[in-house]
Structures are given as structure tokens and as C-alpha cells.
Amino acid sequence: MGLKIYNTFSGKKEDFQPVDEEKVKFYACGVTVYDHCHIGHARSAIVFDTLYRYLRAKGYDVTYVRNFTDIDDKIIRKSIEEKISWREVGEKYIRSFYEDMDALRILRPTHEPRATEHIDDMIMLVEKLLRKGHAYQAGGDVYFSIESFKGYGQLSKRPLDEMIAGARVEVDDKKKNPLDFALWKSSKPDEPSWDTPFGSGRPGWHIECSAMSTKFLGNPFDIHGGGKDLIFPHHENERAQTEAATDTTFVNYWMHNGFVNIEKEKMSKSIGNTLLIRDFLSEYHPEVLRLFFLSTHYRSPVDYSEKSIEDTNSALHRLYYTVERALGKIKTKDIGARPYSDADVLEKEFYEAMDDDCNTALALAHVFELSKMVNKMVDEEDESNIPHLVYVNDLFLSLANQLGLLNDELNVFESQEKMRHLTREGLQLSSLEKAIGERTEARKSKDYQKADEIRKMLLEKGIILLDSQKGTEWRVKNISAAKGER
RNA sequence: GGCGGCAUCGCCAAGUGGUAAGGCAACGGUCUGCAAAACCGUUAUCUCCGGUUCAAAUCCGGAUGCCGCCUCCA
Numbered sequence A: 001m002g003l004k005i006y007n008t009f010s011g012k013k014e015d016f017q018p019v020d021e022e023k024v025k026f027y028a029c030g031v032t033v034y035d036h037c038h039i040g041h042a043r044s045a046i047v048f049d050t051l052y053r054y055l056r057a058k059g060y061d062v063t064y065v066r067n068f069t070d071i072d073d074k075i076i077r078k079s080i081e082e083k084i085s086w087r088e089v090g091e092k093y094i095r096s097f098y099e100d101m102d103a104l105r106i107l108r109p110t111h112e113p114r115a116t117e118h119i120d121d122m123i124m125l126v127e128k129l130l131r132k133g134h135a136y137q138a139g140g141d142v143y144f145s146i147e148s149f150k151g152y153g154q155l156s157k158r159p160l161d162e163m164i165a166g167a168r169v170e171v172d173d174k175k176k177n178p179l180d181f182a183l184w185k186s187s188k189p190d191e192p193s194w195d196t197p198f199g200s201g202r203p204g205w206h207i208e209c210s211a212m213s214t215k216f217l218g219n220p221f222d223i224h225g226g227g228k229d230l231i232f233p234h235h236e237n238e239r240a241q242t243e244a245a246t247d248t249t250f251v252n253y254w255m256h257n258g259f260v261n262i263e264k265e266k267m268s269k270s271i272g273n274t275l276l277i278r279d280f281l282s283e284y285h286p287e288v289l290r291l292f293f294l295s296t297h298y299r300s301p302v303d304y305s306e307k308s309i310e311d312t313n314s315a316l317h318r319l320y321y322t323v324e325r326a327l328g329k330i331k332t333k334d335i336g337a338r339p340y341s342d343a344d345v346l347e348k349e350f351y352e353a354m355d356d357d358c359n360t361a362l363a364l365a366h367v368f369e370l371s372k373m374v375n376k377m378v379d380e381e382d383e384s385n386i387p388h389l390v391y392v393n394d395l396f397l398s399l400a401n402q403l404g405l406l407n408d409e410l411n412v413f414e415s416q417e418k419m420r421h422l423t424r425e426g427l428q429l430s431s432l433e434k435a436i437g438e439r440t441e442a443r444k445s446k447d448y449q450k451a452d453e454i455r456k457m458l459l460e461k462g463i464i465l466l467d468s469q470k471g472t473e474w475r476v477k478n479i480s481a482a483k484g485e486r
Numbered sequence B: 001g002g003c004g005g006c007a008u009c010g011c012c013a014a015g016u017g018g019u020a021a022g023g024c025a026a027c028g029g030u031c032u033g034c035a036a037a038a039c040c041g042u043u044a045u046c047u048c049c050g051g052u053u054c055a056a057a058u059c060c061g062g063a064u065g066c067c068g069c070c071u072c073c074a
Helices: A039-057 A073-082 A086-103 A115-131 A160-166 A207-217 A228-246 A277-281 A286-294 A306-330 A341-355 A360-379 A383-402 A410-425 A429-444 A448-459 A479-485
Strands: A004-007 A012-015 A023-032 A061-069 A135-138 A141-144 A181-186 A201-203 A221-227 A251-257 A260-262 A302-304 A463-468 A471-476
Touching (some): A004 A251, A023 A039, A039 A061, A039 A086, A039 A221, A039 A251, A039 A260, A039 A383, A073 A086, A115 A181, A115 A201, A115 A207, A181 A228, A207 A221, A207 A228, A221 A228, A228 A251, A277 A286, A286 A302, A286 A306, A286 A360, A302 A306, A306 A383, A341 A360, A341 A383, A360 A383, A410 A471, A429 A463
Parallel strands (some): A023 A061, A023 A221
Antiparallel strands (some): A004 A012, A135 A141, A181 A201, A463 A471
16 A cells, blocks of 8 residues: 655656655645634644644654744734734734644644744855855845746746736836745834844745755655645745755645635635634534545535534534444443454555545545444344454544544533533523423323423424433534524 | 636535445434434436547546636635
């Protein structure tokens, strides 16, 4: 089994061959810390988190670097708005970022450098580019000369002359070529700046990723990832300046994830339809978002809609209940597992799917089939198959975990949702329990009319009652289903 | 204007040459005092036209319709 990765550079799926046989060096573009993260950031983080988990599961020693851009025009603007220093802006939103990412169970990368911690590395890189004639100074700024790098445009596949002709490029007299981009910018008097041999100022946007990826991973390194929008100009420019400076390949595999639309519309600040991760999490369990994104191939656009999220929510519940049922049947931890070949087939297919450019949608299909297999075994009368059940359930859980799913105990998963629901409906847990108690009494005395009234009354508040030998439990009714009835 | 992508069951979504995964929803059945959950069963020939091939959702050409990027953006 070999991993294949779709490489944006070649436009093809390629066999993955790391520079070092055992190791993978992986860089993903992080965020600019000037605001809370939205679900588009979440998608990128989840996609590359999944890749990170999978590479590790395959036995690679992975060095994963994800940066923070903590100096930039937007941060400066925000610091004026919020009347705090630009450093405080960065601190504030880095904290926010971690809260969101931790909630989503995004694993921490190996290194998370901040741009301003590596100003010296950037200065060295700019100096090198000046020395080699790939950059020039103009009015306090330093620009990269794209004509000095013959491969410019190869990543984004744009013919140079047409890009200039297309001419939505800002005209700037200081630049020799309109497509030249800033490596270093002079600062205005009240802006943050660093002293350098080529004048005081602050870094251009692209230079940080070149400097930090090279520092932590060397050249070339294996995988560079980010959102599709970063292909041009960010990654094109990173590539140009790094390869021009080092005369070696910068990156072997470029990976880009697709965008998130909301209700069929592009999510953007100007339309005002951005959905923050924290707002999503106040309504749903974090794994709902992960399962939702993993249900679509990472390179395709995905349309966020309330219905899709509700569907995903139902699907996730099903997986959780499968585990509950299995554990209920297994009861004790002491039962040994006995291999089951039908499950092994699904495991193999799971890995084949993941090997095929991280086809998580297909991999998930196999997880659902395992879920079905577990449920079937739970329903079997014959207890002699329990060791098989133990085996299949373990496999089911481990593959789900590998995708970052089913991390919680069911009661934790459910209780969060129940509390959110009670709050939304303005219900007290105690009064709910009282009503359930009354119904239990009514059922005991065979007063089914009263019992049904209570069931119906609670159903109107989105609460489903489940009677079993163990007593009556309650669950939150799927919201979209509830809406259909009202 | 340039570059690129997409069109598969009611909805979401895999599938790049051999007669279509999975999820959600729906319906029938088992179970239940009634329900729910779970399980079993049922529900598609892949936008249209033409071509290549023994064979195409999958390759080629064309049409139509969506969308993204080219400017900060995950």
C-alpha cells in the first residue's frame, strides 16, 4: 500500500515518496491572528490534521509545522480599532485560535512558529536575494523581481504576459514589473518596525513562510498545504523567493483544500455570512463539524447548510449509539478478541481509501459499514460470537479515532447536547426528570393514556423518551426532523 | 479577458473503462403497551448531443447550467 497525493504543482496524483524514507516534513499555512477563526479555517485545520494523523498511523516520523502570522496590515488596523498594541492583538487571537482548535481536537503540530520570532531569518533571506540579484530596493521597500526567476507562474499555472494583461494588478511606479511583490516594506512612523541593513520596516507577507519552513524543515521538504486561495499569490511567491535563494526545489508535494460555502454562497466577510467556529460549537458537538468536512473530498468545495449539519449530526449519533450498544452487550473487558475476516476486509479498504489522496469520504463509508456489522452482531442471540464482536468493535473505534471521531464517552457526548437543548428550550433538568418519573408511575399502573400524554408533551419540546428494561432514558430529537413536524 | 473546477437516487456524497460505496430522509417488516433505537428489506444507469471501444458515469468533441481564482482571504 502506498500513499498517493494529488500535487497541485503537477496537477496529478503522485506516489508519495518522502525525502527521507522514514520521515515526513510537512508545513501548513496557519492563520493571521487578527480575528476569531471561522469554519473555513476549521476545514483547513481538519484536513491537514487528518493527514497528519494518517501519516503518523502509517509509521512516519512526522515533523509538522504550522505558523502564526502575527504581523500584518490587518493586525495593525485591529490594534487601532481595539486600542491595544499589535502584540496584544496577536496574543488575544492566538488564545482564541487554541480554544477553537483544541475543542475541535486538532492535534498540536510539532512546531508553531510566529513570524515575529523569525525576523532575523527573514532578513537573512532577503539579503541573500538582494545579493543574488533576485531582489531590488525601491523607496525603502525591497521587491522580488519575478523576471529573475524563470519558474514564476508554474505552480498556479498562469502565463506571465496574461497576468499582466489581465491587469487587476496594482500599478506601482516603484516596481520594475507589476507582478513584483514586497519582501520587505518600510513602516510608517507609528507602525512596528525592525532595523535591517536595507532599512527599517516590516516583512512582506510571503517571506515568513519561506524563512520558517526552511529553518524547521530544510529544502526541499515534503508537503506544503493550505487553502486553495493561497496558491496564488502566496505559494507562488513563496516558491519563487525560496528557490531563487536556495537553487533547490522548495517543496515536493503541494496540497490545497477547497472552500466552504454557506447556503450556496461564498463565505466572506463582505457578504457577512462568516460562521465562527465558536458559534458553531455553541450549537453542535465539535465532531459534527469534523464528520461533515470529512464526508466530502478535501479538494472539493463544500456547501455548509443547516440541513447538511443536521444530517451529519444524525449520522454521528448513530456511530456513538453503536458503541454504546456494543459495550452494553460485551459488558466486561475481560473477553478476548477473536479476529473476524469480514471486518479485516473493511479495514483494508479503509486504508486503501486513505492512501488514495486521503479519500476520507470513502474511508468513512467503510467505518459506517463496520458500524452496521457491529450492530448486527449485537442483535445476534448467540453469545458465542461476542469475541468477534469485541474485535469488530475495537476495529470500528480505532478507525473512527484515526479520523478524529468518537473521542468522547457517549455520556459526555450526549450530556453536552442535552444541556444545550434544555437551555434552548428553557427547561430544567429536575422538572424533566420529575415528568419522566410520573410517566414511569403511570406506566406501572397501566395508565397508558397519561403516559402517552407525557411522552407527547415532551416530544413537543424536542425530547424523545426511550423505554427499556433498564428504565426510561431521554434523548434530544433531531432538530430538522422536529421542524418538519411543527 | 485569462486560468481552473463541477454537473451521480428527494438531499448530501464516493466512484477515471467492465453494468453505481456510504450518510440523511422515506416506505414496509421485526421489536415495543404505544414509541424510539437497532436490524432486515425497498428506492438511480450517472445534465444533454455526438464520437472512440467488445464494453463509458468514467476517454474525446460539442451544448447547456453552476462555481472558484486572477485583489486581503483557509
